[in-house]
Amino acid sequence: MPDMPTTDPRPNAALRRIRLLVWVLVALAALGFAYLWLTTQRGDRSEMAVTPQGQASSSGVQLGGPFTLTGADGKPFSSAQALAGKPYVIFFGFTHCPDVCPNTLARLAQLRQKLNAGPRPFEIVFVTVDPERDTPQAVGSYAQLFNTPIIGLTGTRQQIDQVAKQHAIYQAKVKDPASPDGYTMDHGAAALLFGRDGRFVSTIAQEEGDDVALAKLRRIVA
Amino acid sequence: MRTLLAFTALLSAPALAAAPAIHVTGWARPTVAGQAAGAAYLTIHNAGSGADRLVGLSSPAAAMVSVHQTSTAGGVARMRPAGPLAVAPNQTMTMGAGGLHVMLMGLKAPLRPGARLPLTLRFERAGLVRTNLLIQMSAPDAGHAHH
Numbered sequence: 001m002p003d004m005p006t007t008d009p010r011p012n013a014a015l016r017r018i019r020l021l022v023w024v025l026v027a028l029a030a031l032g033f034a035y036l037w038l039t040t041q042r043g044d045r046s047e048m049a050v051t052p053q054g055q056a057s058s059s060g061v062q063l064g065g066p067f068t069l070t071g072a073d074g075k076p077f078s079s080a081q082a083l084a085g086k087p088y089v090i091f092f093g094f095t096h097c098p099d100v101c102p103n104t105l106a107r108l109a110q111l112r113q114k115l116n117a118g119p120r121p122f123e124i125v126f127v128t129v130d131p132e133r134d135t136p137q138a139v140g141s142y143a144q145l146f147n148t149p150i151i152g153l154t155g156t157r158q159q160i161d162q163v164a165k166q167h168a169i170y171q172a173k174v175k176d177p178a179s180p181d182g183y184t185m186d187h188g189a190a191a192l193l194f195g196r197d198g199r200f201v202s203t204i205a206q207e208e209g210d211d212v213a214l215a216k217l218r219r220i221v222a
Numbered sequence: 223m224r225t226l227l228a229f230t231a232l233l234s235a236p237a238l239a240a241a242p243a244i245h246v247t248g249w250a251r252p253t254v255a256g257q258a259a260g261a262a263y264l265t266i267h268n269a270g271s272g273a274d275r276l277v278g279l280s281s282p283a284a285a286m287v288s289v290h291q292t293s294t295a296g297g298v299a300r301m302r303p304a305g306p307l308a309v310a311p312n313q314t315m316t317m318g319a320g321g322l323h324v325m326l327m328g329l330k331a332p333l334r335p336g337a338r339l340p341l342t343l344r345f346e347r348a349g350l351v352r353t354n355l356l357i358q359m360s361a362p363d364a365g366h367a368h369h
Contacts, residue, residue: 097301099290100292100299103319106359141256174300176302177303178325179290180327180328186298187299189294
């Protein structure tokens with residue numbers, strides 16, 4: 001078929017422009033749908049490693065108990081030995097956590113100073129919920145960030161799950177393309193307080209004021 | 223192509239009428255060797271008469287920079303990407319520990335206390351805004367501001 005002679009090029013050009021506009025709109029719509037799809041995917045949080053969410057309450061539930069993990073030196077850490085006769089505060093987090101975890105650890109370090117009961121009236125224990133990435137060295141150097149002794153611990157996935165369960169700490173791996181390695185960890189945010197006898201005393205929640213937190217800490221160091 | 227240009231011109235036309243004026247301050251938290259992620263907290267003040275949105279960030283110190291939102295609702299710490307941040311005219315948007323923060327990923331070197339972190343913010347309308355954040359252990363007024 002021979003080419004149609006274009007008698008008047010102008011309407012044709014206009015038509016081409018409309019066609020281009022339609023295609024631009026189609027492309028925009030496709031991008032929009034792709035964005036929506038991606039954001040809903042992200043929202044639907046595939047939780048890969050989950051332990052049941054426990055209630056951190058002192059009523060009847062016996063939290064804590066002896067556990068074995070790996071210390072920053074790569075050697076086994078036995079709480080029954082290392083924490084015997086020492087009050088301690090235990091907090092779960094991960095080293096790729098740039099906000100909540102350093103905040104909490106910095107605050108615990110600050111509270112320990114404010115308590116004004118000697119240089120180290122209680123131990124601060126940091127347990128990673130991300131043992132796949134957090135090597136003994138990683139938890140060790142992370143713990144050093146706060147210029148005060150903090151016990152950084154990791155372990156096998158099985159050990160971490162067990163210790164988290166013992167402390168009723170919720171943990172879940174959550175997809176996040178905007179985080180390193182494409183995931184982040186959701187985790188119980190409370191710090192758990194244990195007395196000299198190893199018994200659970202109380203928790204310190206993120207939103208609690210320093211006065212309340214200090215009163216609780218006085219109970220474990222007494 | 224001309225249609226596309228016309229489109230862009232149409233979209234950016236109100237920018238000429240009411241322009242945003244962005245001022246950024248803030249601080250970054252120190253990190254240790256081997257730590258891949260760090261955080262910075264910004265205060266973004268829009269002194270102009272037009273709204274703007276923070277649509278991207280970058281830093282020579284990190285492989286990837288984005289805004290994340292942390293919450294501890296229900297006792298569980300969660301962190302999610304925040305998406306573009308709107309900064310209304312004559313408004314100040316303040317990030318803070320336990321909430322909105324800038325996440326620095328793939329840090330090339332530890333963020334040393336006392337050093338500065340160069341950060342470039344890309345606003346939808348104001349364009350690129352550069353800042354140098356002081357690296358310190360806690361917010362500048364943390365010692366005095368008790369909530």
